[in-house]
Amino acid sequence: GFRSRAAFKLLDIDDRYNFLKPGMAVVDLGCAPGGWTQIAVERVKAGKDGGGKVVGVDLLEAEQVAGATIFQADFMDDDTPDRLKALLDGPADAVLSDMAANTTGHPQTDHIRIIALAETALEFAFEVLAPGGAFVAKVFSGGAEASLLTQLKRNFQKVAHFKPPSSRKESAETYVIAIGFKGKAPVRQ
Ligand code: SAM
Helix, strand or coil: CCCCCCHHHHHHHHHHHCCCCCCCEEEEECCCCCHHHHHHHHHHCCCCCCCCEEEEEECCCCCCCCCEEEEECCCCCCCHHHHHHHHHCCCEEEEEECCCCCCCCCHHHHHHHHHHHHHHHHHHHHHHEEEEEEEEEEEECCCCCHHHHHHHHHHEEEEEEECCCCCCCCCCEEEEEEEEECCCCCCCC
16 A cells, blocks of 8 residues: 555656656655655665665655665755765656655745745756656745746646645645756756
């Protein structure tokens, strides 16, 4: 079984966009309790002969998922990206972020926080993604912020918003999916 209902969201996203393939290297940001990690491991065949690799991080402790390597840290800490890069030990084919901070009850603060997480995840993706790679991030209600969307559109072949059928209708969450990273020297403005 899956560790979280969230697992079904990544299944929905990848069933629609098909970016997870055997042999790929995947980064799973905000991975606890490990549902997306389980799906990623299955789809890239991580830990198998000729299979791929999955590395993940979360603020919270999570049980290891066979075939993946996950650790507990704040992604926003200065050294976390380097720790992920060391585990990856090469380029990534997909950077996935299901990160969401606890809501404060102050909508503006919550909005700023989720955008900051997605923007930092994208900066990291620019550093590690192989050409052709994919980026997925959770965003809320109105979708990705204009500046985030602009950066995505300039640096990926295809950018879309997608609310997985498994995401509760009442929830404001949606995902921005960017496919076909154009390569290094990203255009930041
Ligand atoms: N995708 C996961 C799954 O399938 O099991 C569920 C992820 S849950 C919706 C969001 C996660 O983001 C939480 O576990 C939370 O601790 C994590 N998170 C939020 N801010 C973070 C940060 N700054 N660094 C690392 N993880 C963070």
